[in-house]
Amino acid sequence: MTQRDPRYDILFEQVPIGPVTARNRFYQVPHCNGMGHVRPNTLAAMRGIKAEGGWAVVCTEEVEIHANSDNGLAAEGRLWDDGDIPALAKMAAAVHEHGALAGIELVHGGYSSANHYSRIPPIAPSVASVNSYDPVQARAMTKADIRDFRKWHRQAALRGKQAGFDLVYVYAGHNLTLLMHFLSRRFNQRTDEYGGSLENRVRLFREVLEETKEAVGDRCAVAVRFAVDELLGPKGITAENEGREVIEMLAELPDLWDVNISEWENDSATSRFEKEGYQEPYIGFVKSLTSKPVVGVGRYTSPDTMVSLIQRGVMDLIGAARPSIADPFLPKKIEEGRLDEIRECIGCNICVAGDWLAVPMRCTQNPTMGEEWRRGWHPEHIEPSRSDEGVLVVGGGPAGLECALALGQRGYRVMLAEASEELGGRVSRESRLPGLAEWGRVRDYRATLLEKQENVTLYRGSKLSAEDILEFSAKDQFGFSHVLLATGATWRRDGIAREHREPILGLDHMTVLTPDDLMDGVSASGNVVIFDDEHYYMGGVLAEKLRLDVHEVRLVTPAPDISNWTHHTMEQGRIQTRLLELGVELAPQHNLVSVHSGEVELACVFTDRRTRHVCDTLVLVTERLPNNTLYHQLQSNPEGLAQAGIKTLRCIGDCFAPGIIAAAVHSGHLAARELEAEAPGEVPFLRERVVVLNEI
Ligand code: ADP
Ligand code: SF4
Numbered sequence: 228m229t230q231r232d233p234r235y236d237i238l239f240e241q242v243p244i245g246p247v248t249a250r251n252r253f254y255q256v257p258h259c260n261g262m263g264h265v266r267p268n269t270l271a272a273m274r275g276i277k278a279e280g281g282w283a284v285v286c287t288e289e290v291e292i293h294a295n296s297d298n299g300l301a302a303e304g305r306l307w308d309d310g311d312i313p314a315l316a317k318m319a320a321a322v323h324e325h326g327a328l329a330g331i332e333l334v335h336g337g338y339s340s341a342n343h344y345s346r347i348p349p350i351a352p353s354v355a356s357v358n359s360y361d362p363v364q365a366r367a368m369t370k371a372d373i374r375d376f377r378k379w380h381r382q383a384a385l386r387g388k389q390a391g392f393d394l395v396y397v398y399a400g401h402n403l404t405l406l407m408h409f410l411s412r413r414f415n416q417r418t419d420e421y422g423g424s425l426e427n428r429v430r431l432f433r434e435v436l437e438e439t440k441e442a443v444g445d446r447c448a449v450a451v452r453f454a455v456d457e458l459l460g461p462k463g464i465t466a467e468n469e470g471r472e473v474i475e476m477l478a479e480l481p482d483l484w485d486v487n488i489s490e491w492e493n494d495s496a497t498s499r500f501e502k503e504g505y506q507e508p509y510i511g512f513v514k515s516l517t518s519k520p521v522v523g524v525g526r527y528t529s530p531d532t533m534v535s536l537i538q539r540g541v542m543d544l545i546g547a548a549r550p551s552i553a554d555p556f557l558p559k560k561i562e563e564g565r566l567d568e569i570r571e572c573i574g575c576n577i578c579v580a581g582d583w584l585a586v587p588m589r590c591t592q593n594p595t596m597g598e599e600w601r602r603g604w605h606p607e608h609i610e611p612s613r614s615d616e617g618v619l620v621v622g623g624g625p626a627g628l629e630c631a632l633a634l635g636q637r638g639y640r641v642m643l644a645e646a647s648e649e650l651g652g653r654v655s656r657e658s659r660l661p662g663l664a665e666w667g668r669v670r671d672y673r674a675t676l677l678e679k680q681e682n683v684t685l686y687r688g689s690k691l692s693a694e695d696i697l698e699f700s701a702k703d704q705f706g707f708s709h710v711l712l713a714t715g716a717t718w719r720r721d722g723i724a725r726e727h728r729e730p731i732l733g734l735d736h737m738t739v740l741t742p743d744d745l746m747d748g749v750s751a752s753g754n755v756v757i758f759d760d761e762h763y764y765m766g767g768v769l770a771e772k773l774r775l776d777v778h779e780v781r782l783v784t785p786a787p788d789i790s791n792w793t794h795h796t797m798e799q800g801r802i803q804t805r806l807l808e809l810g811v812e813l814a815p816q817h818n819l820v821s822v823h824s825g826e827v828e829l830a831c832v833f834t835d836r837r838t839r840h841v842c843d844t845l846v847l848v849t850e851r852l853p854n855n856t857l858y859h860q861l862q863s864n865p866e867g868l869a870q871a872g873i874k875t876l877r878c879i880g881d882c883f884a885p886g887i888i889a890a891a892v893h894s895g896h897l898a899a900r901e902l903e904a905e906a907p908g909e910v911p912f913l914r915e916r917v918v919v920l921n922e923i
Pocket of ligand 2: 550571578589591593
């Protein structure tokens with residue numbers, strides 16, 4: 228084992244937190260995951276692996292304290308009564324098994340919970356519409372409601388302690404919490420002792436904090452999560468004014484300050500908009516006001532930056548949600564001097580999308596995320612190979628790289644052939660688009676480890692034909708029995724996608740470019756119209772690129788807004804704002820109906836009202852077609868395959884089914900795990916079923 232660099236010793240110092248002690252400075256802050264109370268086994272396995280990976284503290288996601296705060300379909304934690312204790316106890320036990328502390332983040336969502344399931348009218352400091360577009364209003368809390376809320380919080384803290392947690396949170400971070408609503412002048416218009424002055428608006432926060440300490444503080448540390456800035460300027464809480472004053476007022480009351488910025492999309496900003504350490508300017512002052520340990524986040528993956536944060540007195544514990552998802556073993560790798568093995572988060576928020584979609588979160592970088600329990604996948608261990616047969620992987624994009632790496636780790640003799648001189652496929656090309664540079668980490672992590680893997684040979688600049696494959700497999704020096712094709716996909720240039728199932732009329736009158744053309748360096752000319760019927764990031768990114776190249780750009784999409792799927796990655800607002808600020812003409816809720824010489828015809832998706840617009844270059848961001856010619860050529864030659872001794876022929880990644888990068892990585896990993904393994908059952912993973920009792 229390699230030795231840890233002494234420069235990083237400081238990261239492995241113990242940190243006392245009230246009555247408990249963190250074994251080092253790595254702290255997995257609370258984060259949602261689409262598992263929650265709906266999938267307790269999935270949750271426990273995922274959190275346990277992080278503890279195994281060396282995190283000193285591993286926290287839950289937000290855990291609802293009462294049916295009065297019900298997140299409906301969202302799969303969050305739940306501690307409404309004693310019946311919810313065992314599920315959470317399972318997680319705490321999994322964390323303890325590997326010597327880490329378990330933290331629980333208690334929440335009441337106030338006006339942020341529409342309570343669709345419980346059907347209890349939500350509560351808030353003052354009357355307020357819920358913060359979604361649901362036709363629900365929260366009612367103003369009476370004094371009796373305030374007493375009830377305090378009682379529920381106390382009970383939940385006791386239940387958390389009973390479940391085995393070592394840290395209990397009082398949560399006033401993000402705008403999703405009742406305590407934040409009380410703090411906020413925007414939502415608190417009360418005229419009693421809980422409203423008006425900041426002293427009054429802090430009152431409930433202080434009471435709950437004191438009561439939580441009194442209830443569980445003998446054995447549990449009481450942590451506070453607080454958003455010091457809402458990035459709303461004078462309309463909200465700011466680090467210069469009330470954010471600072473709240474910390475001054477409560478400085479020594481909690482055992483730990485976990486500080487961040489609000490809303491969640493600001494807290495978990497993507498790498499397209501914010502770089503590592505983006506929260507430091509806001510939270511940097513906190514340590515000067517308290518003697519209690521401080522934890523902060525900022526998508527930290529660099530151990531040198533972490534050391535600097537400690538040495539400069541910015542924080543005592545390095546908080547992480549996404550870096551711990553991308554690499555649950557990040558602390559262990561630093562501890563063991565294996566820095567080049569760190570799988571750095573790329574800041575894409577695909578993990579967040581899992582939570583919004585209420586399915587176990589996935590991760591672009593870490594294909595085992597969410598699969599720990601249901602498929603038994605571990606991020607650091609993989610089943611050894613069952614034979615000494617060779618495997619050829621064709622294509623070095625995310626699917627091929629991940630597949631070759633996982634197969635190499637299984638012990639197979641692997642050959643990876645990539646047509647281009649550059650590895651990475653689509654991630655290399657896309658990482659050159661504005662804001663997407665960090666996506667190159669998908670390639671870098673894998674390429675670095677593949678170079679070190681002695682049983683894997685990389686062939687760059689090797690575009691293989693079906694004949695090449697059959698010929699090479701027969702040759703002794705190559706000799707492989709399994710062929711996995713990761714040859715990617717190509718953007719269509721006929722406009723076919725959701726709106727058009729037939730080619731768009733008149734495309735031969737116009738210069739038509741696809742995202743592939745633009746990434747290959749083909750230049751657009753004159754006025755550009757982009758038709759986006761794909762709806763993730765590509766249309767918006769290309770609009771940004773072309774506008775920066777000083778074209779007049781009109782972005783047309785049938786969806787209600789630009790890059791609509793990026794609501795799930797919490798980027799949509801920033802994308803649309805950036806494009807408007809750059810001067811891109813936006814035409815949401817419009818379809819491209821026909822193309823003419825020098826102009827395109829659009830139609831309103833509701834009224835079909837037509838308009839014509841000048842256009843010199845049309846960019847079509849629609850569907851992609853799998854590059855599966857090689858597969859069909861080989862598959863239609865069973866005799867050739869048999870003669871060459873090829874037993875497995877399989878497409879993976881985009882060449883199997885075009886999708887997001889996370890899907891390609893997962894597909895490559897799955898194929899590597901499944902090679903020569905027993906056939907999976909009818910459903911290839913475990914499910915957490917609702918247990919139906921015969922008698923209640
Ligand atoms: P995925 O996302 O599925 O990994 P990509 O499009 O990112 O797909 O990568 C596919 C890679 O396969 C590209 O780098 C491409 O150059 C390579 N490739 C395609 N066809 C061949 C071939 N016949 N031989 C070798 N490499 C190929
Ligand atoms: Fe990071 Fe993306 Fe993985 Fe989330 S999905 S942890 S943002 S790499």
